[in-house]
Amino acid sequence: MKANLTVHTQSHDYPIVITSQCDLAKEVAPYIKGKQVMVVTNTTVEKLYLQALVEGLQADFEVLTVVLPDGEQYKTQQYIDQIYDALMDNHCSRDVTLIALGGGVVGDMTGFAAASFMRGVNFIQIPTTLLSQVDSSVGGKTGINHPKGKNMIGAFWQPQMVLADMHTLTTLPQRELSAGMAEVIKYALIMDADFLTWLEDNMSALMSLDKVVLAEAVARCCQYKADIVAQDERESGKRALLNFGHTFGHVIETHEGYGKWLHGEAVAAGMVQAAQLSQKMGWISEADVQRISKVLQAAQLPIKPPAIDTQIALDLMQHDKKVKSGQIRLILLKSVGEAVVTADFDQSLLEAVLTETL
Amino acid sequence: MKANLTVHTQSHDYPIVITSQCDLAKEVAPYIKGKQVMVVTNTTVEKLYLQALVEGLQADFEVLTVVLPDGEQYKTQQYIDQIYDALMDNHCSRDVTLIALGGGVVGDMTGFAAASFMRGVNFIQIPTTLLSQVDSSVGGKTGINHPKGKNMIGAFWQPQMVLADMHTLTTLPQRELSAGMAEVIKYALIMDADFLTWLEDNMSALMSLDKVVLAEAVARCCQYKADIVAQDERESGKRALLNFGHTFGHVIETHEGYGKWLHGEAVAAGMVQAAQLSQKMGWISEADVQRISKVLQAAQLPIKPPAIDTQIALDLMQHDKKVKSGQIRLILLKSVGEAVVTADFDQSLLEAVLTETL
Incomplete structure (x- = not known):
């Protein structure tokens, strides 16, 4: 099964695609505008879904990956800097698309990196947890934690599309x-x-x-x-x-x-x-x-x-x-x-x- | 003399006030919405214009100050973090107004801090250099440098008003x-x-x-x-x-x-x-x-x-x-x-x- 919703925002409308099981690369490819793609994920999701996604995209795009450690405690400036460094080291330009493959932490961080790199580049969310599918992947809130408070640094930044595949929930603790x-x-x-x-x-x-x-x-x-x-x-x-x-x-x-x-x-x-x-x-x-x-x-x-x-x-x-x-x-x-x-x-x-x- | 322009942006319209010489506090006060104000400046401008501005605002607002070192080489994540820390340490809430008192570096950094603190708070620009008066204070570009490239991290974020006082140019090298x-x-x-x-x-x-x-x-x-x-x-x-x-x-x-x-x-x-x-x-x-x-x-x-x-x-x-x-x-x-x-x-x-x- 496959359902499509449309989210209306000030900057643009975007679809949320909900599937029971799909080829992730095939679903997101139409929403990638430039030639460069950077997939951001964490060490847990990497083992489950990264390879298939990267291989599926490589025919049409230059695909880069950043793998963050898994956990809310890494939702910090230090790890956003890792994303910035990878973008700079690979000469990414303003038409790069960032893809968040993971839960809310990966989504929030990738979204904030997308909001702030070169003052804003495109991004796509593939939420792989129930929490991120129903909450953080909709609405454009992105950000990181400050040592003295959660989600204190961030931006409102809307994705180009969100892909919620129920199959990814089968590997969720x-x-x-x-x-x-x-x-x-x-x-x-x-x-x-x-x-x-x-x-x-x-x-x-x-x-x-x-x-x-x-x-x-x-x-x-x-x-x-x-x-x-x-x-x-x-x-x-x-x-x-x-x-x-x-x-x-x-x-x-x-x-x-x-x-x-x-x-x-x-x-x-x-x-x-x-x-x-x-x-x-x-x-x-x-x-x-x-x-x-x-x-x-x-x-x-x-x-x-x-x-x-x-x-x-x-x-x-x-x-x-x-x-x-x-x-x-x-x-x-x-x-x-x-x-x-x-x-x-x-x-x-x-x-x-x-x-x-x- | 005093001139007023209006800038039209997607989020809101705002005025640019151009004066030959004025009371800075009096001009900006009507554009401050909450009770908390944080003035961000640098060590050079601090000596020239900070005291009068702070004293002028203190009757009506809780006024905090952050003084950054002077220079493009300090337009970095490290010094944005100083602004975030001051905002957190002083329990600033979403209705705080940040005022940038200085040139382009102070304006870009204060603007980016405003764009990203709690996903966006109000800010006001008082550009004190010719460059920032004619360029960086108009248009909402904010940001910092990455070690590998200028202005690579940032956001588009519009001020509530801009005050360009020609008198401040008399102290400019x-x-x-x-x-x-x-x-x-x-x-x-x-x-x-x-x-x-x-x-x-x-x-x-x-x-x-x-x-x-x-x-x-x-x-x-x-x-x-x-x-x-x-x-x-x-x-x-x-x-x-x-x-x-x-x-x-x-x-x-x-x-x-x-x-x-x-x-x-x-x-x-x-x-x-x-x-x-x-x-x-x-x-x-x-x-x-x-x-x-x-x-x-x-x-x-x-x-x-x-x-x-x-x-x-x-x-x-x-x-x-x-x-x-x-x-x-x-x-x-x-x-x-x-x-x-x-x-x-x-x-x-x-x-x-x-x-x-x-």
Whole structure:
């Protein structure tokens, strides 16, 4: 099976192609404009999918490769510099196309390198994890971490196309499949209560890698995100809702050190905290919080953060990109399927949520 | 006197304010949106203009400062990191405004930091050199150098406003005034033969810092550039004409090492080389080349590059951002006041120009 979505952005429209299994090179080739291609991947994905992609492209293009170490802890300036150096050493010009072959880290780094090399060159995303297929490959957010904060350096930069092949999920460790499912569940919680019911019904098929059901979930999530991005590319308004659970989650990731908790795991626990605060605000019920916890658990996700001192958690929240003039802003649930961005919550309720989870 | 131009860009319109002498803080304050301001300057400009600006802003804003060393050789990732670190250490949020107080290097670096911090924050340019007033402060090009090439890492990012105060030119060393004049002359050569006559008539007033004549020249140059940028923000077409003399000039800068030749000096010698090639193509006359050399000399600019081996020069040209699929493209003069981008020139004529200047 093969599905096509179109993402509308300020600079250009681009397709997201979703396949159950395909020849990666054949699908991306029509979107490569110049003669030079640089495929950026990591040491894990390299072994699985790099050779076939490179061989498939070599007939028509000069193909260069950069293999980064695997992990969020390498999403730094130092490794972006490796990409820049390879581009310069190989005399790449402004018509080079960068291809990100891997998960969110590879996508974010390749995208930022593409955004900043010669002030912007083309790039294509081949996300090979569920998380990157439903989240980071749509919407043009690219970037790296700063030692003091996640995703602090970056750019908005849209790809020429995204190719999500469900076959690549068959080699994904179960823990990463679950982490991706956290973002899938997020769309249901902030956008569509019916999709939450669909997920509750199909979670076991998804977790056992049924490619048809997976493709439907991925297509729905990409469509939700594409709709939001088309309305609010630069995250001045509605796009912020996609960060549901993320402010709490970032606290976990930063406190524990990048790499110990997977992003999706931190978001899962963070979504429960955000749901708890929404319940304390009187917006959703205790039963709703239980239902959210249950579907996350069905996806084998954590629903409780590690012990973090409340004051430290509050300090870490101050570094969040959503902070405006010193005011913490959170995404909370008005109801299941409807989220809002707000700075108008009782600080003591936030502290209660942070303290209860100790 | 005070003049206002408006620059139209894809993301937003912004004003260029040109004054003979003003209170810098008062002029920029209306364009600052949040509460936090970070002024980035260098050790030279710091002593001249920083204190008054900071004191003027402190009544209404939290004002932070970053002082970089002065020089093109510091336009590197290492010093961008200093800006990022200061932003993070001071808990700056997405509504911070960065102000570039200085020449092109400060402007390019501050602009790139603004483009990439949290995927983009507001910034304001206060260019204090003639070069940056007529060139780099208009059009949104930001960036840093890579060890193997100038301006290789960067972004297009538009300021909220630009303030060009002629008074700041009174503290500019004569050599830098001349370097800026090279870009002024460039506009005449590529856009407007009448402006070349005006420059020939007014060069001694300009070089003796007549603020009214300077303001007129700056306003004319900003208008030329604003018109071009409005038509071609991302340099896919007409904007490339602004690089007249720059491909030759970059060879000089890269070969001699950043900082030995000023950018404008290299562009001046490069424009003569581009004019010589245009003459060999039969497009302009030997008298035109002499006229161009003469007005550059009146601005106390070099008209001959240093000795560079022809093959080395050709190799360096291959690294230029205008190279498309391995093909060197140059900006040449069809006539005085009219330029074209072309890859369609006889390689032997290019080599002759490079060899003759040895």
